[in-house]
Amino acid sequence: MDRKSQQRPLRADAERTVRAILEAAERVLSANPAATMEQIAEAAGVARTTVHRRFTSREALVDALTAWATRQFHEAVTSAHPDSAPPLVALYQATANVLRVKIGWGFAMSRTAPQDPEVARAHADVLDQCHRLFQRALDAGVLRPGTDLAWARRVYYALIHEAAQNRSDDADDVDELATLVVDTLLRGMGQPGSVLGPR
């Protein structure tokens, strides 16, 4: 959890409250991004004033949420070794890892990089890693020559986003979804022999 929002160390019960608030915020805000602090507090099972005691402002709460998710996002990509593992393996691993995070932290991850420099750096770093991975995939012949890497990346992100909507807490599901995403990204849905199919 982010320690920037709290100057002093927290007592155990307060620590639990903070977690409860962040988890409730994710749940409530993913259903309705304009939800009030009151609704978040209620979902967390605490009084509204308590939320304000733990987070200076609504913005601070959302920022903490974003920072938390961003760190997990970064870890998910980095642990797939996108710069060293074979492109296809890394692509699959990264996909599965990111899906695991994105399911359950959809709201926090949908936030675009805020002013927090650490968060912005993490986002940029992920973007770079993704770009390098796609470049390696291109060089290795996994991607068709001439592929627009920027477009490829955006399609990839979009596919992950769509796949994450099929949320289920089943662990096996993540592997199935990752397979679906990578398969769709690389092969599309057309018939090879068809008119517009691969030449």
Added chain:
Amino acid sequence: MDRKSQQRPLRADAERTVRAILEAAERVLSANPAATMEQIAEAAGVARTTVHRRFTSREALVDALTAWATRQFHEAVTSAHPDSAPPLVALYQATANVLRVKIGWGFAMSRTAPQDPEVARAHADVLDQCHRLFQRALDAGVLRPGTDLAWARRVYYALIHEAAQNRSDDADDVDELATLVVDTLLRGMGQPGSVLGPR
């Protein structure tokens, strides 16, 4: 324009004001969905009170915007003859038509079907047409046998959404984008000969 928001016929200048407000609302809200009526009024070049005179509430304004966009969306799909034209032709036509609408009415089209029964029907109708088209594409061998049509539709929507972000008012661009979308949907970005490529 929607006549439901106005009981009596409008004078010519008022008609122009309504259009200006709707266009400004689209522009402003697509940049910031939480924008205030004040900002919309300013962008439309009118006083805030005028906006409230033309639209009972913020909700009414957004609804009118949604209704307007939905009608164009429906027309865009229907005019591609998705039930009679060859699947590939219809797919391309529908894509290009929808892109034309979506570029410039991105906010209004991103709204999920509201309570208005007419709008809900139009959305459902588009969904049906899309599904039937995909089914025909599957039967015609354009889509790979075994393709999950629900997943295919969602990927298709997502691709259109992404393509629409490359907004430019160039008319030729729409054809290029439509080609890109259909091509990506059917062939993906992988190399045919590669490991995970088409078998």
Added chain:
DNA sequence: ACTACTTGCAACATCGATGTTGCACGTTCT
């Protein structure tokens, strides 16, 4: 057990957005 921390509750302050009204001035339509 004692201290320090944390929480709920009630009350209050503030702020921004929404929506309304009256009036004066301009515009459209006939």
Added chain:
DNA sequence: AGAACGTGCAACATCGATGTTGCAAGTAGT
């Protein structure tokens, strides 16, 4: 030209959300 309509402006009313504070009661850590 004259009636009906539309708009800008200023002022007001309301409302919900945010954020703050004091206090009493409960809980964690020693």
